[in-house]
Amino acid sequence: MKKNNQKLPSPSRGDRGGLRVGILGAAGYTGGELIRLLINHPQAEIVFANSESNAGNLVSDVHEGLMGETDLRFTSEMPFDQVDVVFFCFGHGKSEQFLKEHSIPANVKIIDLAQDFRIKGDHDYVYGLPEINKEEIQKAQHIANPGCFATCIQLALLPAANLNLLKEDVAVNAITGSTGAGQKPGATTHFSWRNNNLSIYKAFQHQHIAEIRQSLTQVQGYLDASIDFIPYRGDFARGIFCTAVIKTKAPAEDIIAAYKEFYQDAAFTHYSDKSIDLKQVVNTNKAVVHVDCFEGKILVTSAIDNLLKGAVGQAVQNMNLMFGIDETAGLCLKASAF
Numbered sequence: 426m427k428k429n430n431q432k433l434p435s436p437s438r439g440d441r442g443g444l445r446v447g448i449l450g451a452a453g454y455t456g457g458e459l460i461r462l463l464i465n466h467p468q469a470e471i472v473f474a475n476s477e478s479n480a481g482n483l484v485s486d487v488h489e490g491l492m493g494e495t496d497l498r499f500t501s502e503m504p505f506d507q508v509d510v511v512f513f514c515f516g517h518g519k520s521e522q523f524l525k526e527h528s529i530p531a532n533v534k535i536i537d538l539a540q541d542f543r544i545k546g547d548h549d550y551v552y553g554l555p556e557i558n559k560e561e562i563q564k565a566q567h568i569a570n571p572g573c574f575a576t577c578i579q580l581a582l583l584p585a586a587n588l589n590l591l592k593e594d595v596a597v598n599a600i601t602g603s604t605g606a607g608q609k610p611g612a613t614t615h616f617s618w619r620n621n622n623l624s625i626y627k628a629f630q631h632q633h634i635a636e637i638r639q640s641l642t643q644v645q646g647y648l649d650a651s652i653d654f655i656p657y658r659g660d661f662a663r664g665i666f667c668t669a670v671i672k673t674k675a676p677a678e679d680i681i682a683a684y685k686e687f688y689q690d691a692a693f694t695h696y697s698d699k700s701i702d703l704k705q706v707v708n709t710n711k712a713v714v715h716v717d718c719f720e721g722k723i724l725v726t727s728a729i730d731n732l733l734k735g736a737v738g739q740a741v742q743n744m745n746l747m748f749g750i751d752e753t754a755g756l757c758l759k760a761s762a763f
Contacts (some may be wrong), residue, residue, distance in 0.1 A: 599667035
């Protein structure tokens with residue numbers, strides 16, 4: 426294990442003990458948001474926030490919104506024997522490689538925010554979407570946290586799948602904020618390019634389609650229809666707004682009643698009788714869903730915060746479920762709406 430000269434940080438102000446947490450990849454957008462949630466979680470204590478490039482630096486010097494809230498410092502240490510759960514905030518493809526090179530005690534739970542284990546295969550990771558897998562999450566040792574687009578789109582389509590409505594191709598459009606591309610600057614995240622701009626990328630080929638199809642198949646029992654997903658880059662920082670068109674002749678009242686029933690016990694996903702907007706969910710772990718019915722088709726709209734319900738908020742929700750804590754602990758957040 427690599428050593429450095431700084432001491433592991435004591436619990437941050439706001440930590441109340443209980444669950445001992447480690448964070449890998451703590452310097453990125455998801456790492457910063459996760460720290461923000463955990464220092465205010467009533468039963469969590471951050472034991473280490475790992476970042477090789479920032480070891481020894483104050484977390485608040487990198488995540489400046491945390492100034493005055495924590496004296497936590499980044500570390501290059503990874504004392505897995507001192508934690509109950511570790512969050513992987515890596516880029517896609519890095520989690521599997523990390524586990525090949527490092528040993529984590531069998532009793533330590535893992536919540537992976539990358540896409541490495543989201544598709545069922547030769548592993549024991551449970552897909553962490555509580556709206557359909559709550560019981561499995563509660564018993565899991567390892568969680569594959571869903572993708573941001575995948576979460577928003579699935580929450581729009583799952584009640585329809587439960588009604589066996591996804592028989593024809595589904596047209597999906599979703600727009601995401603620039604934080605969805607990660608913290609590393611790129612040509613399409615540069616302010617002068619992104620501002621007052623709109624663009625499409627990975628049309629019909631986005632990596633989240635596979636996990637979307639997996640969940641819809643789980644609920645409907647089969648899925649022959651195509652999910653024709655077109656992602657958009659938006660000129661805002663955070664949030665995802667999705668529209669999906671489903672062809673069906675089912676009675677409107679039955680569809681709306683089914684959507685309400687599907688989410689009636691969900692902790693954070695809510696059906697709205699009124700049209701929705703993005704500011705209802707930004708800065709929260711909420712998802713909101715609305716259905717408009719037309720002749721022969723329905724329009725489903727859904728919205729989430731890509732960094733919270735689409736990433737670390739859902740990861741903390743999964744942690745709560747795994748350890749038998751109140752599902753909403755640490756996640757009572759105010760939306761950015763007025």
